[in-house]
Amino acid sequence: MARFDRVYRLLVGKDGGQGLEIVPPIRITFDIAKTTAEEPNDAKITVYNLAAQTRRTLEEPGLRCVLYAGYAEEGGPLLMASGSIVYAYTRYDQPNVVTELTVKDGYIEVRDTAVSIGLGPGARASDIIRDIARQMGLPLLMADDAPDRRWEQGFSFYGAARTALHKVTQGTGLEWSIQNQQLQVVQRLGTTRRQAVVLAVDTGLLGQPERTRAAASEKAKAKAPGQAGAAAPAVAAKAAKAATPASGQQQRDGWKVKSLLLPTISPGDLVKLESRSVAAFQRVETVRHTGDSEGGDWQTELTLVDPHPSSAKKEQS
Numbered sequence: 257m258a259r260f261d262r263v264y265r266l267l268v269g270k271d272g273g274q275g276l277e278i279v280p281p282i283r284i285t286f287d288i289a290k291t292t293a294e295e296p297n298d299a300k301i302t303v304y305n306l307a308a309q310t311r312r313t314l315e316e317p318g319l320r321c322v323l324y325a326g327y328a329e330e331g332g333p334l335l336m337a338s339g340s341i342v343y344a345y346t347r348y349d350q351p352n353v354v355t356e357l358t359v360k361d362g363y364i365e366v367r368d369t370a371v372s373i374g375l376g377p378g379a380r381a382s383d384i385i386r387d388i389a390r391q392m393g394l395p396l397l398m399a400d401d402a403p404d405r406r407w408e409q410g411f412s413f414y415g416a417a418r419t420a421l422h423k424v425t426q427g428t429g430l431e432w433s434i435q436n437q438q439l440q441v442v443q444r445l446g447t448t449r450r451q452a453v454v455l456a457v458d459t460g461l462l463g464q465p466e467r468t469r470a471a472a473s474e475k476a477k478a479k480a481p482g483q484a485g486a487a488a489p490a491v492a493a494k495a496a497k498a499a500t501p502a503s504g505q506q507q508r509d510g511w512k513v514k515s516l517l518l519p520t521i522s523p524g525d526l527v528k529l530e531s532r533s534v535a536a537f538q539r540v541e542t543v544r545h546t547g548d549s550e551g552g553d554w555q556t557e558l559t560l561v562d563p564h565p566s567s568a569k570k571e572q573s
Contacts, residue, residue: 261328262517262547262554266301268314268321268341268357276313278303283550286323288337290361290543292433292523294418297361299323299337304352311355315344321359325547325554326519336519336545338437340364362434365392369417379411380404381428385421389439392417398441399449403429435522445508446564447526447539453518455558456530460516462555465531468510510561511538517545517554526563539563 266284269275278284283304290297301323306314319341324333339361346355371391373384382404389396405428413420421432425441432441442448455461511529521527525540538560547554 262549263326263328263333264549265324265333266303266321267324268319270316270318271320276310278306278310280549282306283548285548286325286337286545288323288543288545290435290523292431292541294422294433296339296363296366296434297337299339299357299359299361301337301357301359303355303357306353306355311346311353314341314355314357315346319344321357324519325517325545327517334519335436337361362394362437362439365394365437366418366434369393370415371413371417371420373411373413373420375407375412376410377408379407381406381424381430384411384424385430385432385439385441388417388420388424392439394434394437394439396441397435397438397448399443402441402446403443405429433523435524440522440524442524443564445539445561446524448522448524450522450525452526452528452537453521454528454530455513455515460518461531462514462516462553465511465513465529465534465560467533468512468559468561508561510541510559513558513560515556515558517547518556518558519545521556521558527558527560529560537563 263280264284266278267275268278285302286299288297288299299321301321303314320339321341322338323336325336326332326334337359339359340363341357342360342363343358344355346353348354369392371388373387375383375387382398382402385398386396413423421439424430425432429444430441431444432439434440440448453459511534513529521540521543523540523543527538527540529536529538539562540558541561542559544557545555546557
């Protein structure tokens, strides 16, 4: 399907308050980065030549921002990014007046939420995560068949929500992130249950996928004590630690691809990559959306990696 009629809708306001809507023909640009990490995702949205009062409104503290974008031929603007505006300022770049917004997804919830949890013997990880999501005020996206764990002696915790999430997910074989103001929990290196998007030339794939290879399992090898030139035990231990890859992403093969804008795709989703060089299901590791409402293609850049085997099998079944 041809994609020519690009549309967007930017909403800004306070929780429960009257929002401000910005739509074409006002010019905007966007640069949105998303990952599967626990840190809030970042977005930079630039708006041009607003009225003075509108600019002042955008610079008020405590604002939320939601950006919808897409193509009129494919359902109009779709949810692409949301979060808290953590920084806003206006500069003069003659002949334009430029207002820049820095937005972080889930920033307030991650920064400010302290949780109090007290569950008795037999407490399950899934119940703990649901309780944390409730106290954070975030919708929870977690598959019913995600790995679970039981705390036979019960589970109690008081402190930062992000610390509780890290503790529970790490001990259960899960990972968490916040995507579009939703708490997303999936199996470690696994995928969400959203329907896999097909990435092919006829669906917007640009150019050829670029292969990425797994990192070496060791960056350096420390010599064993007693050998000539051997490092001291403390140094050897530090070298061994440095030799271990920091994340699952580093240890898996994958692809880098570019496509026309895919506003609804999120890290952790499963995609089916189809090109002359590859036909395979892949997990989305990172997403970057870029665009200018007045020129050039709106694009999505993806880093893809081989998914957990169970994720691909479930999609194929």
